[in-house]
Amino acid sequence: MTSAQRKDDHVRLAMEQNRAHSGHNQFDEVSFVHHALAGIDRPDVALATSFGGIQWQAPLYINAMTGGSAKTGDINRDLATAAAETGVAIASGSMSAYLKDPSCADTFRVLRTYNPDGFVMANINATASVDGARRAIDLLRADALQIHINTAQETPMPEGDRSFSSWAAQIERIVAGVEVPVIVKEVGNGLSRQTVLLLRELGVRVADLAGRGGTDFARIENGRREPADYAFLHDWGQSTAACLLDARGTGLPVLASGGVRHPLDVARSLALGARAVGVSGGFLRTLMDDGLSALVTQLSTWLDQLAALQTMLGARTPTDLARCDVLIHGTLREFCADRGIDTGPLARRSGPLGPFEDVHDLHDLHDLTGSTR
Template structure:
């Protein structure tokens, strides 16, 4: 049953989060420290604008769950935390609702608990325009997220095996619904070429959702009798790699996947993301400590993002794209192979170089 699968996803995702400490490619990004770059904190604004969307903060709770009694309770808690901290929130895939309307409340609880918040509905790329609009209407959603999950479906025992219709279906949804459309991966990353194609399909925003956080190949493999897809556990590009690959792709990008701290949020913004999303880390917090713990964590992160922006001299999130950063290690090797110039990122504050100009590669 779909509800059982949703519960399995939460259980395996939470367990993964307990083993994700340590290096990921966000650690290959560091800021050049300029000791006199700091500004007054009163001059800093966290507001961000992209693709016709305006948020008060550049942090959001990304898609997680819904479709069962247990996951509905989680959605309620996430919605309360979003309401109390002012962060936008996306639900998990609404496929369960389209298959069984009796689980509608496990999704609509997000709007009920967060009446004035920015809420994003979530559907798969197979959804019809009618279904996508039903999902939007159920949540009174402010935007629609379409998730791409070819690798997850491939490993999922009961997953889809036909993907050629996804691009034309996304184009129809983008043209047919009445809210902005965001297309996201589920943890394997979006290449620059994919983001350019999404722009051509009429998509407003892309969430790169790279490798480094919840690994759905691993989760679905754990659900198989013989766990025979373990060789795909490292598939995909990291979130920082996707952000660097996305420059000039034609639409704004969001960053999620492997975000562990306020520093990772600021790193993502500095690499060109308009906002940064967290799923697994916030899930672990709410499961371990409840709503008060998640409210405390999100509030602390927003406070620390503002503090880091103050120290870096960035009055707005977009100003972080003028801060000097070093790209090293595996991430630098990825950029070299993809023809992405990174050296100019280390001096862009002096030259006034834009993010797009700094990483303009040979592709």
């Protein structure tokens, strides 16, 4: 099977999975405490966010999806157009195909061609060379580099990697060898607290937690096997909500992606400490089912509704959502208990019931110096 065929298979299987998804995930176990007089005036609300030397117009981004075939190049063109029209950041899909076969460059380059002034992230895997990382950045004139780590996807992938011990050292070499901020992300199985702390030691600027709850790539790769004998890896890992709670106090800015279904999940993620929130499968489904115009409308609506939620909750900025009181329920609360995470202070951080919790723990404020477009 060619790389282009594999990329097209990924899109097809991801869409089948997205359409069959039940809709419930652990974001439903996070709720805001309603304070009826907390609201502010809509003109006082802003959506801009900054983290790790990066500044964005809004705390929402189109996360890594695809590229490498003619069909996926068309998808990337439309995603880039939607990003340009709404001002949200965008990440490429894995550029491994381009690094192996430069003839597919245009299927990725469209992300910059159709979004000339936007914030674009190139995406590579942890086995890429420093030279490969630079080539990916140069192709897109990328403002940041994503490195994805995905052992639970590679394991059932028929042609996947089987050697993982060198990944941390290679990430460190790439961080030292490129001139743009490096964001390390999972692909849907989550980053544990220990992993986030290690990434900080490696010099990584930002971690995208990318937890369980959205597209399940272990399930996709198992669906490509004959026989499909890795079903026991389906739903592997931690949810995005669990990862956000686990990563508190690590001193590294974190992004949230994986299982984000609507603007309330965006607000929940920001309240749990994310600096911005990414979506892949949900936006791809809108594009594939209803077209580019529908995706632009969806992105614009989400931004408007996020601003409405901030207005109701009294959060002038996305960062202020991390001062709002939230309750943790059900299996997510059990996860926190097992991991030694005290959720009580989250429910009383907004005022007289207790002191303000340090927003984003203040340990990573040193990362907010400098800026990237």
